[in-house]
Amino acid sequence: MTLFTIITKNMRQRALATTLTTVSVALAVALTVAIVHIKRGMEDRFQQSTVGYEMVVGAKGSPLQLVLNTVFNLDISPGNIPWPVVEKLRADKRVKAAVPLSVGDNYHGFRIIGTTDEFGEAFGYRLASGRWFNFSMDALRDAFSEANEHAHERIAKEHGLKPIGHAVHHHAASEAVIGATVAHETGLRVGQTFIAAHGLEATPDAEQHTDNPWTIVGILAATGTAVDRGLYINLDSFYHIEGHEVRDVVKIGASQKGPQKKEEKDNDPDPGQVSAVALKLSSPLYALGLYREINDGADAMAAFPAVEIRKLFSIVGNIDIILLAQAILIGIVAGVAIAVSIYNSMSERRREIAILRALGARRGVIFAIVVLEAVSICAIGGVLGIAGGHVIVAGANTVLHRVSGFTVEPLSFQAVELLIIAGCIVLGALSGIGPAARAYRTEVAEHLAPMT
């Protein structure tokens, strides 16, 4: 027989009130845990994704949109930048690596990104199997040249002119390295091929580029970042896709082609243009100067991914605070409910308290029994709430994955959860003090008398 036995018996005797108050604490804790977990998980994922991307350069517009598109494979591309900008950055001594990125197609909703074989090494992405695709600048220039010839050919045809003819071009193999999530969710393996669909998102009526399949030559190791959800192809093969060479024609004939073509223009790079360039600098000291230089120019805009993400979370953070405040209020209401429930039960428990006192229980022991009962309710509610919070996170992952491409590990335990349990214990102790004081003051002789 221990104090714990007495407390357990008391809780069982008031099973309904105990259950309801425990559930209310559990709900408050579950909500808090879910908010904290999702917020921290998303922040970690986003910050983790920006590691290595010291600066990104793209078309002038929204820096956040540029970062989301380039680093996180989210949102649409703000536009394209001319290839000479890339060449200039690659030649700049302050730049250690300038990796071009072009987007415009997808495979089952996963973005296809045209880039160079420097991508993995520059940003530290390891291969889990296979090798990187073959890439050469000569092949890329040849692809640009062929794309321009196709553009001229089409313009001439549309204007009834005789085509000037074009040189014979030898395409390099269309190869791809795919992210870990893509491999896991699509089942694609090294040696298999896939066909791209037009546009950044999977739609049932999307045009399929059946004439240009890619062969998978490598699968990236999982990173927990947006890279897991990308298919990386050699940049020159990006310009072999039918339609990626006709942007100049679209520009000329935009008024006759309608809004659908306009959307294509927004998403697809022009020949000799790319969506963005991801930079690694020779030294962080060059960052600010280069940033100002690029932004002062007319062709492109630079953005710091880490800064943009911090800005984004400072906005989202206000919503989190409101949700957390709500959760804390629910917790306080639960604490008051516990206090009221135990306090009200004191009238019917005074005889039991008097009996315990007559058996030798000191006032302090009686006080402790009541406080520990409230603490137990809150602690059990807290533990159930933490479990419930993780279940909510697991359930929310489907939505998170669809919205952001990221998921939060539902089974990871954060130190803040220990604080939440400690908070529950404090809440329980505070809730129990009022009823315990009433129990403490119980007059023994008065309540031991035979009931009439």
Next chain:
Amino acid sequence: MASVLKLRQLRKSYREADGNLLDVIHINQLSLTHGDQIALVGQSGSGKSTLLNLIAGIQLPDAGEILVNDTDVTKLSEAARDRFRAANIGYIFQSFNLLQGFTALENVLLGQMFANGSNGGDRAVQLLETVGLGKRLHHKPRTLSIGEQQRVAIARALVNAPPLVLADEPTASLDAKNGAEVLALIRRVCADGRHTLLLVTHDQQVMRSFKSVIPLEDLQ
């Protein structure tokens, strides 16, 4: 022979609603030795229960000494009185005062818990067997007859082998047959364990079963 209980110049009064003091207890002297079995008799409202509460240290007198095994309980702090009561005084109530959420065995163990914190259940089981409840250890009070409930209360009062057992009208809630059985049981187990028994009653039948009967008014 050393006294187990000694009362000297004990006084207790209550202030009534009209402000007057009502003298409830006024005892010049009372002394019980080891193994005594005394019936203290008095009419309802004569202060019998108050006297037991004073001896148990549940209430404090206005004046006087209460010596239990030579310890003056009136001089102890409240917490010390609680500890002393748990270890040295067994209390049997008229209305049993069992905790309804606990089994018979748990009720007896509760008596042990505050005396020494011991969880050893051997003596509790043995006592319940002695009072005839060996097969009802895990029954809750509401599933026991009232006679059985009072037997649980007897086992609880004796679980710490107290030198002094106080019984407040222990048969008042029982029918004649059960009352006689319970009374005989209390007297037998107290005699077997050499516990000093002070029983208060206004029941003539109970009085007749005791050799030593002291009217409360004779102590004044």
